[in-house]
Amino acid sequence: xxxxxxxxxxxxxxxxxxxxxxxxxxxxxxxxxxxxxxxASPSRGLSLGAPVSSATALASNRRPSRPRQPEPFTAPxxxxxxxxxxxxxxxxxxxxxxxxGSLIVSGAYAIAWESSTRVTGALTLTSSALExxxxxxxxxxxxxxxxxxxxxAIVALRHLHELRRALFVGNGSEPLGIQLFDGSSFTVPAxxxxxxxxxxxxxxxxxxxxxxxxxxLRVNAFIELRAEPxxxxxxxxxxxxxxxxxLTAHVDPRQPRMR
Amino acid sequence: xxxxxPGANAALTAENPGxxxxxxxxxxxxxPSRGPRAELVPLAIMCDASDxxxxxxxxxxxxxxxxxxGSVQFVDTSDIEEIDVDLGLVPEAVEKxxxxxxxxxxxxxxxxxxxxxxxxxRVATSDGRELVRFDVPLTDNRTVHAMLFGELYRHRxxxxxxxxxxxxxxxxTGVARDYQIEL
Numbered sequence: 001x002x003x004x005x006x007x008x009x010x011x012x013x014x015x016x017x018x019x020x021x022x023x024x025x026x027x028x029x030x031x032x033x034x035x036x037x038x039x040a041s042p043s044r045g046l047s048l049g050a051p052v053s054s055a056t057a058l059a060s061n062r063r064p065s066r067p068r069q070p071e072p073f074t075a076p077x078x079x080x081x082x083x084x085x086x087x088x089x090x091x092x093x094x095x096x097x098x099x100x101g102s103l104i105v106s107g108a109y110a111i112a113w114e115s116s117t118r119v120t121g122a123l124t125l126t127s128s129a130l131e132x133x134x135x136x137x138x139x140x141x142x143x144x145x146x147x148x149x150x151x152x153a154i155v156a157l158r159h160l161h162e163l164r165r166a167l168f169v170g171n172g173s174e175p176l177g178i179q180l181f182d183g184s185s186f187t188v189p190a191x192x193x194x195x196x197x198x199x200x201x202x203x204x205x206x207x208x209x210x211x212x213x214x215x216x217l218r219v220n221a222f223i224e225l226r227a228e229p230x231x232x233x234x235x236x237x238x239x240x241x242x243x244x245x246x247l248t249a250h251v252d253p254r255q256p257r258m259r
Numbered sequence: 260x261x262x263x264x265p266g267a268n269a270a271l272t273a274e275n276p277g278x279x280x281x282x283x284x285x286x287x288x289x290x291p292s293r294g295p296r297a298e299l300v301p302l303a304i305m306c307d308a309s310d311x312x313x314x315x316x317x318x319x320x321x322x323x324x325x326x327x328x329g330s331v332q333f334v335d336t337s338d339i340e341e342i343d344v345d346l347g348l349v350p351e352a353v354e355k356x357x358x359x360x361x362x363x364x365x366x367x368x369x370x371x372x373x374x375x376x377x378x379x380x381r382v383a384t385s386d387g388r389e390l391v392r393f394d395v396p397l398t399d400n401r402t403v404h405a406m407l408f409g410e411l412y413r414h415r416x417x418x419x420x421x422x423x424x425x426x427x428x429x430x431x432t433g434v435a436r437d438y439q440i441e442l
Binding site: 041140181 | 297315320435
C-alpha cells in the first residue's frame with residue numbers, strides 16, 4: 001500500500017489525532033515549560049508532565065496508597081550532632097532537609113559522585129585549576145548535581161532523587177564544614193580518631209596516619225552523612241578506588257547527524 | 260468552569276454534590292536561560308483552625324509524597340505538579356490545606372520568581388473535569404521567593420477553594436514561620 005503523503009487535512013473537524021501520552025522520561029526532556037494537559041481532552045486528566053492514561057484516570061477514582069518504605073535504622077539528626085566523627089560517625093537528614101536548597105561542604109578539595117543511573121565523575125581543586133574526570137551530571141536547573149561553586153562543594157538537593165552517593169575529601173589539615181538551607185550545620189574534623197577509641201570526638205593527632213572524609217548516601221527520601229577514616233596522602237584516583245567509584249568515561253555530546 | 264481573581268472563592272462541594280476527590284494542579288513557564296534556572300516546587304500544608312501546620316508530617320512535596328493520614332498525596336514520584344486530595348479522608352482537625360509554590364533556594368542563583376510566567380493553579384475532579392482555575396498575577400516578582408497560590412478550606416460542612424496569589428519575599432523562611440513548620 002502506498003504511503004499517504006498528502007498535506008494535513010484540516011477540513012475534518014470530527015476527527016482528531018490522539019497523541020500518545022508521553023512517559024515520565026519524555027516529559028523530563030522538556031523542562032522549561034511545565035503545563036497541565038489540555039482541558040479539552042478530559043480523558044488525559046490533569047497529569048502535568050506525564051499524563052495519566054484514560055483508563056487510569058477514569059477507572060480509578062481513589063488512588064491506592066503507596067507502599068510504605070521500611071524504616072531505616074535509628075540515626076542522630078543534624079540537631080543532635082555538632083561534629084561528625086568518633087562518637088557520632090553518621091547522621092541522617094529528614095525528608096525536608098534532604099531536599100531543599102543546597103548542601104554546602106566547605107573545605108573539600110576532592111569530590112566524587114554517582115548518580116542514580118550510575119553515572120560517576122569527580123572534581124579536584126588544585127592551586128591553579130579544577131581537574132575533572134568522569135562525567136558531570138547536570139540538572140534541569142542548569143546546575144551541576146554535585147560540583148564546586150566559589151570554592152565550596154555543592155549538592156543540588158532539589159534533584160536528590162538523581163543522586164545515589166557522593167564523596168567529599170578535605171586536605172587533611174582543616175575540618176570540613178557542612179551547611180544546609182535552614183542554617184543548620186556541623187563539622188567533620190580532619191583527623192580520624194585513634195583506632196579502637198571507644199568514645200569521644202576526634203582525639204587523634206595531626207600527625208596521625210588517617211584522616212576523615214565525608215560520604216553522602218541517599219536512602220530513599222533521606223540523606224545519610226558519614227565520617228569515614230581514610231589513609232592520609234592518597235591521591236584522588238586512589239580515593240575513588242577506595243570507595244568503589246568507577247568513573248564513567250566522558251563523552252562529548254554531539255549534534256546527531258541529519259540525513 | 261470558573262476563573263477566579265485574587266481573594267475570590269468557589270464552593271466546591273456545595274456546587275458539586277458528592278464530590279469526594281479533587282486534583283489540585285499547578286502550571287507555569289520559566290523563561291529559558293543558559294545559566295541557572297528557577298526551579299519551582301509545589302508544596303501542600305495541612306493546617307488547623309489557627310492556620311498552623313498540624314505537624315511536619317502534614318506537609319506534602321516531592322520528597323514527602325504523602326501526608327500521614329493519606330488524604331493528601333503527590334500523584335507520582337517524578338516531580339509531577341499535581342496533588343490529589345481525598346476530601347473524605349481529611350481529618351477533622353484539618354481546617355485548611357494551603358497550596359504554595361517555592362523557588363528552590365539553590366545557592367547558585369535564580370531563586371526568585373522573576374523568570375516565571377503564566378503560573379496558575381486549578382482544581383479538577385479526579386476524572387479531569389475542571390472546577391475552578393486561578394491565573395496567578397505575577398507583577399514585579401523579582402523579590403518573591405515563594406508564593407501562596409490558593410487554599411482549600413472547610414466552610415461548615417463543605418469545602419471551598421480560595422485564590423490568593425500572595426508572595427513571600429523571605430521565601431521558605433517566611434513560609435516556615437507563618438505555618439510553624441521546620442523547613
